Amino acid sequence: MKITQNGFYWFLWSLSSSASIGVLGFMMVYEQNSTLFLPGMTTNGHYQIEIKCSACHTPFMGVKPDACMSCHEEELKRANDSHPKSKFTDPRNADRVALLDARNCITCHEEHVEDRTHSMGVTLPTNYCYYCHQDIGQVRPSHRDLPYNSCATSGCHNFHDNTALYEDFLLDHANSPDLKSPAAIPALKTDLTSASHPAALTRADANAPSGMKFDSIVYQEWETTAHAYAGVNCMDCHSAEASGGSKTWTEIPSNEACARCHSFEHQSFLEGRHGMRLAQGLPPMRPAIARLPMKPESAQKVLNCNACHSAHAYDTRRAAVDACLQCHNDDHSLNYLNQDSPHYNLWKTALTSDGDLTQGVSCATCHMPRTEYKENGQNQIRIIHNQNDNLRPNEKMVRGVCLYCHGLQFTLDSLADEKLIQANFNHPPESHVQSIEWGKKQNDEITATKERKRN
Numbered sequence: 001m002k003i004t005q006n007g008f009y010w011f012l013w014s015l016s017s018s019a020s021i022g023v024l025g026f027m028m029v030y031e032q033n034s035t036l037f038l039p040g041m042t043t044n045g046h047y048q049i050e051i052k053c054s055a056c057h058t059p060f061m062g063v064k065p066d067a068c069m070s071c072h073e074e075e076l077k078r079a080n081d082s083h084p085k086s087k088f089t090d091p092r093n094a095d096r097v098a099l100l101d102a103r104n105c106i107t108c109h110e111e112h113v114e115d116r117t118h119s120m121g122v123t124l125p126t127n128y129c130y131y132c133h134q135d136i137g138q139v140r141p142s143h144r145d146l147p148y149n150s151c152a153t154s155g156c157h158n159f160h161d162n163t164a165l166y167e168d169f170l171l172d173h174a175n176s177p178d179l180k181s182p183a184a185i186p187a188l189k190t191d192l193t194s195a196s197h198p199a200a201l202t203r204a205d206a207n208a209p210s211g212m213k214f215d216s217i218v219y220q221e222w223e224t225t226a227h228a229y230a231g232v233n234c235m236d237c238h239s240a241e242a243s244g245g246s247k248t249w250t251e252i253p254s255n256e257a258c259a260r261c262h263s264f265e266h267q268s269f270l271e272g273r274h275g276m277r278l279a280q281g282l283p284p285m286r287p288a289i290a291r292l293p294m295k296p297e298s299a300q301k302v303l304n305c306n307a308c309h310s311a312h313a314y315d316t317r318r319a320a321v322d323a324c325l326q327c328h329n330d331d332h333s334l335n336y337l338n339q340d341s342p343h344y345n346l347w348k349t350a351l352t353s354d355g356d357l358t359q360g361v362s363c364a365t366c367h368m369p370r371t372e373y374k375e376n377g378q379n380q381i382r383i384i385h386n387q388n389d390n391l392r393p394n395e396k397m398v399r400g401v402c403l404y405c406h407g408l409q410f411t412l413d414s415l416a417d418e419k420l421i422q423a424n425f426n427h428p429p430e431s432h433v434q435s436i437e438w439g440k441k442q443n444d445e446i447t448a449t450k451e452r453k454r455n
């Protein structure tokens with residue numbers, strides 16, 4: 001009797017699990033209600049697209065071998081990844097790989113395992129550098145008594161991105177002053193307020209279909225901003241085809257309309273947490289489904305190009321602070337507006353009629369930095385529209401943002417000070433990162449040894 005019962009349960013279990021695998025496969029193919037099959041909470045980086053199981057999984061489970069790199073390859077390449085897969089497929093490192101298989105992203109970045117997940121989707125205990133660098137205390141006297149969970153703390157090392165932390169870079173910037181003045185942020189064409197507009201269009205040139213009635217505010221906003229100045233007419237945005245093509249009126253232009261002329265901005269927008277759902281063909285992100293604190297009144301706003309740029313009045317000054325604060329509601333964001341915020345005060349000065357926008361620090365200065373980009377063989381200054389591009393680990397902000405105005409020691413100290421970030425940089429840093437001192441010491445010792453050998 002007992003055996004039969006067990007057998008029966010076993011039968012039921014196997015039936016239900018094979019059925020659920022079948023259903024799961026089916027669900028994953030059709031992506032309907034597939035989140036029911038999630039084994040646990042998805043990481044902050046991916047929850048927005050979790051419904052799209054197939055972005056990572058093959059239909060019957062398993063993670064696709066190239067899933068991670070299909071989206072992250074470019075980013076890790078730019079980060080000059082100091083532990084790329086190629087380091088671990090090298091047979092000389094086989095003994096280390098036997099301890100920790102770093103050829104595989106999932107060794108360190110599992111999914112749907114909330115209780116084991118740290119910042120940046122890392123699912124490994126924080127002292128894992130130990131597996132491969134047990135000899136560091138002998139090689140570097142400065143590291144002798146350091147605990148292994150301190151290697152990857154702010155301002156010391158990262159596993160992937162050390163573009164602002166490698167030794168030569170530290171030494172090159174060892175004696176930079178806390179504040180460089182004036183700032184050296186590159187200017188945009190549109191920063192130049194005195195620019196003339198020879199091709200500027202006026203109301204009389206507007207090519208919206210005749211007979212349509214519009215509020216005159218539409219004309220007014222268009223006529224006094226960049227698009228009319230640059231000769232961009234109604235139908236360039238309001239038709240499904242590129243300019244010169246079909247002239248059918250589309251009431252609400254899509255992001256793709258903007259992408260025809262602004263492909264760099266559009267592409268980078270799709271790569272971050274504002275645009276990543278659109279990149280997967282999902283409905284756009286809304287504050288209502290966010291994990292970060294958002295202003296309640298913004299809940300149903302839609303994250304597309306016009307979340308920050310209004311339909312016809314293109315004022316990037318408004319987009320750089322006011323737009324962000326329509327939605328964001330965390331302490332760091334709110335503290336930016338405090339009276340004692342030096343960056344906000346610089347921004348207010350920059351906004352005055354004779355101010356220079358490259359001397360101000362807005363939310364966008366840090367989170368949407370300007371970068372040089374080659375287009376049609378010419379170097380252009382473009383705005384990175386992926387707010388995550390330099391966000392974590394935060395040393396990514398060093399080279400492309402802070403160093404335009406501050407020295408390296410001051411910057412590393414500031415970015416290591418979590419309270420200071422919360423306060424949005426309203427006082428000097430209280431942390432002290434020792435990397436530069438240790439780098440200098442090591443360098444001095446090497447020079448001294450060489451000297452001794454020579455004598």
Ligand code: HEC
Nearest residue numbers: 034035037038039046049050051052053055056063110111
């Ligand atoms: C951003 C990538 C990503 C997305 C999207 C994603 N997963 Fe996963 N999932 C993973 C990773 C990585 C693992 C860990 C795999 C491992 O440990 O071998 C995993 C593990 C799992 C597991 C456990 C499998 C096991 O072998 O233990 C299940 C079940 C699962 N996912 C279901 C889903 C379902 C259902 C969806 C869609 C609703 C989904 N996942 C969406 C990346 C993803």
Ligand code: HEC
Nearest residue numbers: 045055056067068071105109120121271272273276388392
């Ligand atoms: C469909 C594209 C896509 C796939 C597939 C994908 N990711 Fe991501 N991932 C993103 C986006 C978009 C973000 C959010 C923006 C960001 O943080 O760069 C993100 C965020 C992350 C983060 C968090 C960064 C942070 O600051 O919190 C990590 C780590 C990560 N991904 C690793 C992986 C790994 C490992 C895999 C494979 C299992 C994977 N990703 C698969 C698109 C993808």
Ligand code: HEC
Nearest residue numbers: 068072079102104105108120122152158159160161392393
């Ligand atoms: C040995 C562990 C380990 C492996 C293997 C690993 N990562 Fe990471 N990853 C980390 C750690 C730790 C961080 C946190 C930041 C840091 O220390 O660099 C991180 C951060 C990230 C980030 C955030 C952005 C950044 O530049 O740091 C992304 C994206 C990412 N990993 C993707 C991947 C992908 C894709 C793979 C596979 C090719 C992979 N990781 C393999 C440990 C690992």
Ligand code: HEC
Nearest residue numbers: 082087093096097100102128129131132151152157158159
């Ligand atoms: C799975 C093994 C493995 C793990 C885990 C690992 N490393 Fe490495 N690391 C290597 C290998 C291999 C090299 C190449 C140089 C060598 O052979 O020592 C390297 C090189 C380095 C370098 C030299 C810089 C460079 O660009 O070549 C630094 C710094 C470093 N690792 C720091 C870390 C830190 C910090 C951690 C933990 C966050 C870590 N490593 C985790 C294997 C590993």
Ligand code: HEC
Nearest residue numbers: 206208214218219222227232233234237251252253306311
């Ligand atoms: C740079 C692209 C662009 C140009 C040029 C443009 N529009 Fe628009 N317009 C938009 C977008 C985007 C929306 C949708 C805003 C939204 O989501 O509500 C819009 C909405 C509208 C609407 C409907 C909603 C409203 O605001 O009243 C009208 C009418 C309109 N535009 C008329 C015009 C006319 C007339 C012109 C030429 C004088 C013009 N537009 C030029 C992008 C443009």
Ligand code: HEC
Nearest residue numbers: 190226230232236237253257258260261305309314315316
């Ligand atoms: C037919 C081409 C075209 C289309 C379509 C177009 N733009 Fe533009 N846009 C331009 C040109 C040209 C400029 C002038 C600056 C320049 O030369 O880069 C410009 C300038 C801008 C600026 C800078 C304004 C300033 O004052 O600094 C923003 C923001 C902008 N566009 C956003 C958009 C958005 C959002 C859409 C879609 C609703 C869009 N554009 C559609 C061609 C276009």
Ligand code: HEC
Nearest residue numbers: 188190258262265266269304305307308316319320364383
């Ligand atoms: C999160 C807010 C936000 C969103 C969403 C956004 N932008 Fe922007 N955009 C800005 C800010 C802020 C600037 C100006 C940054 C600066 O001046 O340094 C800017 C600048 C631009 C410029 C460059 C202007 C110039 O003078 O060179 C273009 C073009 C542009 N955006 C197009 C787009 C397009 C196309 C989309 C949708 C794919 C989009 N933006 C979505 C905030 C946003």
Ligand code: HEC
Nearest residue numbers: 273286287290291292301307319320323324327363367387
């Ligand atoms: C329409 C609302 C809206 C506007 C406007 C907006 N954001 Fe966001 N932002 C969001 C949402 C929603 C997320 C995703 C939050 C989440 O996934 O929990 C996000 C994510 C981010 C992130 C990534 C946070 C992280 O932890 O990965 C940064 C940084 C950010 N926004 C900065 C800005 C800046 C700077 C501006 C203005 C230039 C801005 N945002 C404008 C709604 C908005």
Ligand code: HEC
Nearest residue numbers: 324325328332333336343361362363366391392394421425
């Ligand atoms: C001087 C540069 C700077 C300025 C100005 C700035 N931020 Fe940040 N922001 C940072 C840094 C650094 C981080 C922390 C990244 C990390 O370590 O995770 C951050 C984090 C964030 C996050 C992620 C918070 C989280 O908990 O994940 C959001 C959202 C954000 N900032 C929005 C804004 C907005 C909105 C403004 C303007 C009102 C703004 N920031 C002004 C540098 C800046």
Ligand code: HEC
Nearest residue numbers: 183342359360361397401402405414415425426427428429
């Ligand atoms: C466009 C130039 C510019 C950029 C970019 C910039 N800052 Fe600043 N920052 C300043 C100026 C100017 C001050 C005011 C200094 C003063 O009053 O002594 C300041 C003040 C500060 C302060 C407060 C210092 C004090 O004495 O109260 C901190 C902390 C800080 N910045 C950190 C950063 C970090 C970190 C970054 C990069 C994420 C950054 N800043 C980017 C120009 C800039």
